[in-house]
Amino acid sequence: MTIAVDTAVPEFTAQATSDTTVILSELKGKNIVIYFYPKDNTPGCTTEGQNFRDNAAAFSAANTVIFGVSRDSLRVHTNFKAKHEFPFELISDPEEELCKLFDVIKLKKNYGKEYMGIERSTFLINADGVLVQEWRKVRVKGHVEEVLEAVQAL
Template identity: 45%
Template sequence: MSSDLIPDFELASTSNKLFRLSDIKSRYLVIFFYPKDDTPGCTNESQQFRDLYPEFVQMDCEVVGISRDNLKSHEKFREKYDLPYDLLSDNGETVCELFGVIKMKNMYGKQVRGIERSTFVLDREGKLYNAWRGVKVPGHAEEVLTFIKSISAV
């Protein structure tokens, strides 16, 4: 378990909201960074968090997704897949840099800068509890939920 304190940040969010880390009132916050709206892996991951969302809420845990896509793209993605949580737009990459998720990746033989699929769990004070980097989608949301259940029992 890490004791890193994440500095407060704010990003534009779906539902015409401004997300501010310091405004989170739930006991825990899951932030998952994903490369791009409406792509196969990102859609699958988002749907897994959607399907388990009621269980996260039961554990007093909020979930948000972050990518560099704009809000219009996020709103379409959220509506298309009926995502119950907000998506945050970080097209300036400030929060991506804060969490160190921007990486050089190979895409079709070319080096491109992009988001490394990563998930972080924070408490309401902004303390980092756990981080998963280089996430493989299958079963990941379930793994995060299992972790939340384990720390909620403490």
């Protein structure tokens, strides 16, 4: 099942850094940015996380929480978060439950090899739990600013 824009996001629970359990219904009343990225400690993923970090205060001022999601383990996430001082939690999704819910597992090609991996994507959920915007096949440069503008327009 894939969530369409302008529909309510089904309840989910996910494990995140800082011994956090993310439960969608407990975030009602806040906007949520969930960004999916392929792998911790890779150049594009690091830059994207740093861009969200550098704009975290502006997102917070707009009543918005940020979550990064990849298939990396909580241990790897914890180190990645600490190393780059991310002020938001990273969700570990090794079973790809959230990845499947948001339909971000796609056939990818790298150096002639084909594999199934996370397509860099970002989703904006409003304070009522409705998916209001999605960005797929994200290019890192300028992306966080675009997401922030969308949040501020809510």
